[in-house]
Amino acid sequence: MFIIIIGRIICFILIISIINLFLNEIIYFISKKILNIKPSYKWGYIFFKNKVFNSISNFIPLFIGFLLNKLFFKNYEFIIICIEKILNILFVLISLQLIIRVINSVMKISTSENNHQTIAVHSFSQLLKIISIIFCILIIIAIITKNNLVSILTSLGAITAIVILVFKDTILGFVSGVQMASTKMIKVGDWIGIPKYNIEGTVVEINLISAKIENFDKTVTSIPTYDLISTAVTNFEVMRKKNIRRIKRSILFNIQSFNFYDAEGLKKFKDVFLIKNYILVKQKEIEIFNKEKKLNSNINLNGRKLTNIGLFRQYALEYLYKNSKISQSETLMIRHLEPTPYGLPVELYCFAKTSESIKYEQIQASVFDHLLTAAKEFDLEITQVVTGNGKEVF
Template identity: 70%
Template sequence: MCYQIFIEKIGIMIFKIQGIYDIVNLDLKRWGAITLIIIGKILFFTIILIILEFIFNRGVRFLVRRIVNSTHFVWDNILYENKVFDSLSHFFPLSIGLILIKPFFNDYHTIIIYLEKIFDILFVLIVLQFLIRVVNSIMRIATSENNHQTIAVRSFSQLLKIISIIFCILIIIAILTKNDLITVLTSLGAITAFVILVFRDTILGFVSGVQMASTKMIKVGDWIRIPKYNIEGTVIEINLTSAKIENFDKTITSVPTYDLISTAVTNFEFMRQKNIRRIKRSILFNIQSFHFCNSCKLKKFQHVYLIKSYIQKKQEEIDLFNKERNIDISINNINGRRLTNIGIFRKYALEYLSQHPKISQSETLMVRHLEPTPYGLPVELYCFTNTSESIKYEQIQASVFDHLLTAAKEFDLEVTTQVPKKEFLKQW
């Protein structure tokens, strides 16, 4: 009897399990069919959007190209090349698609909500793309020449792009979290310090760009030197965060834009505009080779064209000075006034520069003594060439020193090549 009751209970249990399985199996089949229907509708909806995108894109491109070719303006060509009108063409298929969402998915409210969010995000991204392309076009139009306003335009445009990207990201966050934009902005107040830290270089670069544009300190194309980084070259780009400088060895060095106004920067552009360049180099003479010139030496120098009149005039002045004071110059060399070989050479070098066709006579020109050192007396030449071109400048400078170094022998002057030990080690 117990055995029969047990068999009956097992049978009832099996029957119930079979019924549950049939119900679950029926629900799975129904959900599978619904899923296939949704996937099919989404695919069909996507194909329609792709076709609309293709039609509108080609149509807008064809129409805009005809208009651009019929005008003589440059700015519309730049807008077309930067695909600004292509971004506008995306709005039409997306707007039609947004209208068709409800008719297509009328029975699926959840799908409608998600698709509307996706379309809202796509609209934000297209607006962002449109703004960036417009800003790039404006930058190309406004920076056709290398001038100081170029820096301000680049700084403003890059800052505007960064702000646009951040603003669009905040809108997307607001869409995904179902909050308004003010709520999202309020929540960012807690991380303001972090944001400022992240965008520190950007803020400093923007301020630097505005200052350089307003004060006309540096522009693209200027030849500059930054002693802090031991850099000398031509500025090829100044953007929001960094400046690129092409060195004379054709390497590129990038420095923070802020350093262009916060550190010492030498700008050679004014020199290039005046088409002059300074020579400031010295010859080191051995002091042991300095001596007073006797009458025999003076006779020799009186035949040198550049200093002939100088020696005659100076000798008459010295003879008069010694005669008035009854100074016997035959006793020793230091009695009275006498001409020296270094003094005559200094005058010769000055006259040589004054008559050199490649040396500017309208700028400062002098030959002077520097402070004596244990290694000799430096005689410095300070003048300007009448060209700022590097190759010609170096040729002129080399020819001047070729002549003077050789001419020094005629004045019995010894050019020393000794350098301080520290300087020698520094060169190596």
């Protein structure tokens, strides 16, 4: 008797398995033929790659199993009940597999374009998977225990607080994803910086729990998704789209090298293209002012005079105006910062006509190479701080 039952069970399993294998091969062959004839079916191709059609075909041998169950084991009530439970559980698992594969396919289609909705779709799909898995587990428990699903859900009410605590990060991640998508704050592919974690790089993934950022040294940092809306995040994507990048750097000058220029001292700049016109205009303006005030211009503190630091500032400004790689439509200025014990910082504030790091650094280096060298022509000294070991550093 026992051997007969085992034999029937083996035959039952073999029949179901062969039917399933046969159907999968047919589905695969038909789907491939259709997609080869109509390659423009984007949805069909993604569903085919994610084996959605295979999951659908798995229901057919399952229904055949329900029909054959009583036929194979008509005199064995206990075995019929056990196999029905197993088939019901398989039905739930196949349904779960189908749901997950459909979600993956829809997510693939929805995120094929890199936009802000990617985050919401990704978060929602992961949340939907979690809910589906939990729901299927509850159904399986109901099948095994022969309890009503409603009564099982009611009994879970007592541990709702624990469930919320366990899935706290998931809930926060989902809310964050929806908020980022609706406000268009951050999307996959954006260049961002997070001062809290000292991170700067490109967002490569935002899911329900965490966000992955590829740093410029090619390492990957993972942070909780919720941190993208709860902490200060700098998004450089607008800068990249405008294709400009700010240059904000200062040169530290030795204040003791500052001096006035007289007419004789200004002669060496008469052929300097960038400031010769400025000098002519200023000299006339100063001369008129000093004559009106009847001031003795031989005394440096009397009247108005040009200084080497002021002339250099104007030269640097004209140099930036004439530089084709510096944006003229954005803020452009040369300004004094607050004097320090080491000297006077003169800051350049402008925007390079590129957001690419390599080109940007080349433009910035070129500008400062020229100005640091040009400062010598104005008898200006760049401050170098002497360290304890006797070495000089800027």
